[in-house]
Structures are given as C-alpha cells and as structure tokens.
Amino acid sequence: MENAQPLKGENIRPFKVTNRMVLMIAVPMTLAAITTPLLGLVDMGVVGQMGQAELIGGLAIGALVFDFLLSVFGFLRSGTTGLVAQAMGAGDAVEEQAIFWRAIMIALAMGLASILCLPLILAVTTAFMHPTPATRDAMATYVSIRMLATPMALINYSILGLVLGRGQGVLGLALQFLLNGINIVLSLYLGLKLGYGIAGVAWGTVTGETVAALVGLVIVVRQFGRQTAARPDRRRIFARDRLIRMFAVNRDIMIRSILLLTGFAFFTRAGSDLGPVTLAANAVLMNFFLVAGFFLDGMAAAAEQIVGRSIGARYSPAFKNGVRLTFLWGLVMSGTVAALLLIFGDPIIALLSKALDVHREALRYLPWAALTGLTGLLAFHMDGVFIGATWSRDMRNMMFLSLLFFLAVLFTLKPVMGNHGLWLALNLFLSIRGITLLFVLPRRYRTEFAV
Numbered sequence: 001m002e003n004a005q006p007l008k009g010e011n012i013r014p015f016k017v018t019n020r021m022v023l024m025i026a027v028p029m030t031l032a033a034i035t036t037p038l039l040g041l042v043d044m045g046v047v048g049q050m051g052q053a054e055l056i057g058g059l060a061i062g063a064l065v066f067d068f069l070l071s072v073f074g075f076l077r078s079g080t081t082g083l084v085a086q087a088m089g090a091g092d093a094v095e096e097q098a099i100f101w102r103a104i105m106i107a108l109a110m111g112l113a114s115i116l117c118l119p120l121i122l123a124v125t126t127a128f129m130h131p132t133p134a135t136r137d138a139m140a141t142y143v144s145i146r147m148l149a150t151p152m153a154l155i156n157y158s159i160l161g162l163v164l165g166r167g168q169g170v171l172g173l174a175l176q177f178l179l180n181g182i183n184i185v186l187s188l189y190l191g192l193k194l195g196y197g198i199a200g201v202a203w204g205t206v207t208g209e210t211v212a213a214l215v216g217l218v219i220v221v222r223q224f225g226r227q228t229a230a231r232p233d234r235r236r237i238f239a240r241d242r243l244i245r246m247f248a249v250n251r252d253i254m255i256r257s258i259l260l261l262t263g264f265a266f267f268t269r270a271g272s273d274l275g276p277v278t279l280a281a282n283a284v285l286m287n288f289f290l291v292a293g294f295f296l297d298g299m300a301a302a303a304e305q306i307v308g309r310s311i312g313a314r315y316s317p318a319f320k321n322g323v324r325l326t327f328l329w330g331l332v333m334s335g336t337v338a339a340l341l342l343i344f345g346d347p348i349i350a351l352l353s354k355a356l357d358v359h360r361e362a363l364r365y366l367p368w369a370a371l372t373g374l375t376g377l378l379a380f381h382m383d384g385v386f387i388g389a390t391w392s393r394d395m396r397n398m399m400f401l402s403l404l405f406f407l408a409v410l411f412t413l414k415p416v417m418g419n420h421g422l423w424l425a426l427n428l429f430l431s432i433r434g435i436t437l438l439f440v441l442p443r444r445y446r447t448e449f450a451v
Contacts, residue, residue, distance in 0.1 A: 013091055013313035017321040022302045022329055025164065028173035030298030035180040042184045043201045046191035055198050058138025061129050062202075065121065065143055069114065069150070071261055075253035076107055076157040077164075081301070082308045082390045083246065084165025089312025096166070097224050098232035098239075102246055103158035111151025118147050138198050145202035149209040156209060159216035167305045175216050183208030245390075252392035256399045263403050263429055270414055270422050278419050281361035284349055285369035292337045292373030296380035299330040303384030311389055316449045327381050334373040341370040368423030375427040378434025386437060391444055398436040405432050 043059060080103045087095040114121075122140055131139060156179060163172045183204050190200030224231075236242075271282040306322030341348070345366045349359055386395045406429035413421030 011090070012315055013089060014315050015089075015309070015313060015318055017306055017310075017318050017325060019325060019329070021167070021306065022299075022322075022325050025167055025169040025302040025305055026298040026326075026329065028169035028298075029164070029301045030295050032173045032176035033294040033297055035176060043187055043191075043204075046187050046197075046201055055134075055138045057131060057135040058140075059142055059198055059201065061125065061131060061135065061139045062142035062146070065125055065139075066146060068261060069121075070153060070157075071257050072254055073110055073154055073157065074257055075250040076103055076110075076154055077161045078304065078387045079103075079246065079250045079253050079390075079392070080158055080161025081165040081304045082387045083249065084162050085167075085305045085308025085388055086312035086390065088166055089309035089315075092312075093227050094230050094232050094236065095242075096162070096227075098237045098242065099165075099246070100158065100162045100220065101232065101237050102243065103161060104155060106246075106250070107154035107158045108151050111154045114150040115147055118144060121147075142198050142202045145199060146205050149206040152206075152209040152213040155213040156216060159213070159220060162220060164301050164305055165308065167309070169301070171219070175212055175219075178215060179208045179212035181208075182211050249390050249392045252396040253387070256392070256396045259396075259399045259403050263406050266407060266410060267422060267426055270410055271419065273414075274419055274422075277355075277357050277361050280355070280358045281365065282419070282422070284358065284362045285365055288341050288345070288348075288366075288369040289372040289376070291341070292334060292376065293380070295333040295337055296330060296373065296376060299326050299333060300380045300384030300387075302326050302329075303381060304388035307385050307388030308390070309388075311448060314449075316445075319445070319449070323385055326384065327377075330377050330381050334377045338370045338373045341373075342367065345370060365419060365423055368420070368427060371427055372430060376430040376434075378438060379430050380434075382434050382437035382441070385441065386444075389444065389448065391440075394437065394440050394444065398440065399433065401436055402429060402433040405429070 043063075080099060083099045084096050087093075087099060122143060125139065125143070126136055129139075156175070159175065160172050163169075163175070186204035186207050187201045188204075190196045190203055191198070192200075194200060196203070268279075268282070272279045303322060303326040306326065307319060310316070310318035310322055346363060349362045349366070383395065386392070406425055409428055410422065410425040413425055415421075417424065
C-alpha cells in the first residue's frame with residue numbers, strides 16, 4: 001500500500017484527509033452512541049419504580065428482541081453509508097439520492113414485514129425465554145407497541161447512513177439526540193407521571209422514532225433541493241444493476257451481523273453453565289466492552305466515509321491516509337478507555353452490582369474485559385474500511401471463519417480454564433476478525449486501484 005499512486009486515465013477527484021475530518025465524524029457518532037445506553041437506563045428506571053420484578057423482566061426480554069432485530073437490520077445504516085460515500089467521491093449527487101430512496105423502500109418493506117411477523121416473534125421469544133405468565137404479558141405489551149415504530153426506526157437507519165456517507169457527523173448526532181431525547185422525556189412522562197408503566201415506555205420509543213424520522217426526512221429532502229436541481233427518476237432508482245449491488249451488500253452485512261450475534265450468544269450460554277454468579281459477573285463486564293465499542297464504532301464510521309469517498313473518487317492517497325489516521329485515532333481512544341476501565345473498574349462494578357459475590361467475581365475477570373477495546377480495535381477498524389469499500393463478501397466470509405475459530409477455542413478452553421477460557425476466547429474472536437480482514441486488505445487494495 002505504501003507505493004500506490006492515483007489511477008491514471010480515470011476520473012480522479014482528489015481530496016485531503018485530515019485529523020479534523022476524522023474527528024468531525026468519529027466524535028459526534030461516539031457521543032450519539034453514548035446516549036443509547038442512557039435511554040435503556042431510564043426505561044429500566046421507570047419500570048423499576050413500579051416495584052414488580054415481572055415488569056422489569058418483561059422489559060429486559062423485550063429490549064433483547066429489538067436489540068437482535070435492529071442489529072440484523074443494521075445493514076441499512078452501514079450499507080447506505082458505504083454506497084453514499086462512494087457516490088459522493090464520484091461527484092454523483094443524483095446517485096446519492098437514488099441510494100437513499102432505495103434504502104427507504106427497503107426500510108419500509110422490512111419494517112412492515114416485522115409488524116406482520118409480530119405473532120411469530122412473540123411466540124418464538126416466549127418459547128426460547130420461558131418467562132412467567134406475568135413477565136410474558138409485560139414483554140408482549142412492550143414488544144407489540146414498540147413494533148409499530150419498526151418502519152420509522154429503519155428509516156432512521158437509512159437517514160443516518162446517508163448523513164454519515166456524506167460526512168455530516170454533527171447532523172447525525174443532532175438527529176440521534178432528538179430521537180433519544182424525546183424518547184427519554186416521554187418515557188418518564190408517560191411511564192411515571194401518567195402511570196402507564198411499560199406501555200408508556202414503549203409509546204415513548206414509538207414517538208421518538210417517528211418524530212426523528214419525519215424531521216430527518218424534511219432535512220434530507222431540503223438538502224437534496226439545495227444540492228442539485230436534478231432528481232433521480234424511477235428508472236434510476238429501480239436500475240436493476242444498482243438494486244442487485246445494494247441487495248448483495250446488505251445481504252452480506254446482515255449475515256455477518258447474525259454470525260456476530262451468534263458468537264455473543266454462545267459466550268453468554270457458556271457463561272450460564274458456570275453458574276448464576278459467573279453469568280451475572282460476565283453480564284456486568286460486557287458493559288465495559290460496550291463502552292469501548294462506542295468509541296470504536298465512532299472511529300469505524302469515520303473509516304467508512306473516508307474509504308468509501310476515496311474509492312468513489314478513485315484517489316488512492318486518500319484511501320491510505322484514511323485507513324492510517326482512523327486506525328491511529330482508534331488506537332489512542334481504545335488504549336485510553338482500556339486504561340480508564342482498569343483504573344476505575346472496581347467502583348464502576350460496584351455501581352452496576354450491589355451483590356458482593358458478583359462484585360468479587362467480576363473483579364477477577366476485569367483485565368480481560370478491559371482488554372476487549374484493544375483486541376477489538378482492528379476488528380472494528382477493518383469493518384469500517386470494508387463497509388466503506390463495500391467489500392461485504394469478505395466481511396461475511398472472514399466473520400464465518402472467525403466464528404468457527406471462536407467456537408473451537410471456547411469449547412476447548414472452557415473445561416480447562418473456566419471463565420478465563422471464555423474471556424480469552426472472546427478476545428481471540430475479536431482479534432482474529434481483524435487479522436483475517438487485514439490479511440485480505442492488500443489484495444483488495446491492489447485490485448481496486450489497479451496497482
């Protein structure tokens with residue numbers, strides 16, 4: 001990659017990659033990500049005030065349903081970002097709009113399909129989780145109401161994909177603050193003040209998603225009007241080759257997400273075999289990984305935009321600089337977070353769990369959890385690079401290989417090392433994901449830029 005030059009004889013559109021460009025995308029998206037767990041804490045706090053364990057359990061199970069569902073449909077955000085960034089790099093404003101409207105159509109179709117599948121989703125969740133009747137009823141109330149917002153939630157993914165593809169991190173942050181802010185305020189008002197409980201929390205989410213989607217659509221359409229007078233016609237939006245490419249990218253990212261969720265599910269399942277204290281300790285420590293992930297996700301979003309734009313512009317120096325700067329900033333952020341978690345891990349664990357046995361158990365494995373930010377750095381970074389380049393098939397294939405490796409290590413080390421084996425397997429899973437994609441990167445780079 002060191003000696004690559006811009007392509008000759010092609011429509012090259014040079015641009016400079018700077019630290020400011022990286023941080024203007026990464027920092028806002030990191031801040032936006034941090035508001036999401038705050039929303040979860042508020043929802044849990046509201047329901048917790050009802051004083052019924054069944055309601056808390058119902059909310060927890062319902063939240064897991066949407067965590068899985070929206071993670072699977074996350075391709076609408078990431079796939080749209082890469083494609084829009086490439087169109088931006090190529091200077092094709094009309095194609096940017098066409099990509100967005102294709103994403104909106106997919107969002108509406110997937111959202112409506114989810115609503116129609118509600119009875120099946122409730123039945124599968126009940127069969128898998130085996131909740132008590134009261135917990136099942138609370139879960140069904142929450143899921144049934146919140147499911148109404150699924151089309152709007154997926155539209156918000158599409159909008160966020162567009163604005164990130166254009167490098168508008170601050171706008172993405174504003175829209176996420178609007179969504180989560182409305183959600184938090186209404187959850188408190190409807191759930192506590194008006195006494196609607198878990199139903200109020202769900203309606204708060206529906207309202208937040210709907211308002212954010214409508215505001216986002218208005219902003220995006222106005223930007224389209226200022227950007228160019230041209231509009232993509234129906235033939236352009238439904239162009240067969242463009243649709244096939246978008247579906248292929250989204251399909252591969254969706255499969256990759258399912259494989260990733262499968263890995264985490266096996267980690268949780270293996271932890272449950274070690275007893276309730278270990279399971280609870282692992283659940284507490286996974287919050288440390290999530291915190292590190294917020295920072296890594298923000299930097300990955302910067303890599304997506306810059307890499308995608310450089311490929312659309314056919315400008316290899318921007319590709320190299322984008323990959324280098326986003327990795328270096330990711331290293332700084334993940335290293336800082338790892339150090340802070342090691343230093344302040346004890347009091348943080350005390351805040352998350354009042355049970356002394358869980359506290360002691362979590363402290364034993366704290367270094368493993370703090371390490372995940374560093375071992376996951378390359379995985380998150382390569383995800384950003386490959387999403388921006390829309391090399392989604394490689395992401396899918398390398399995730400599959402990494403999952404097989406993870407499962408082999410997990411079931412080999414668990415009988416020998418116990419929970420230490422689980423955490424070692426998780427850190428290796430994260431590392432192998434990044435290493436396998438890094439191994440593929442030079443070949444993909446040479447093919448893309450013909451060097």
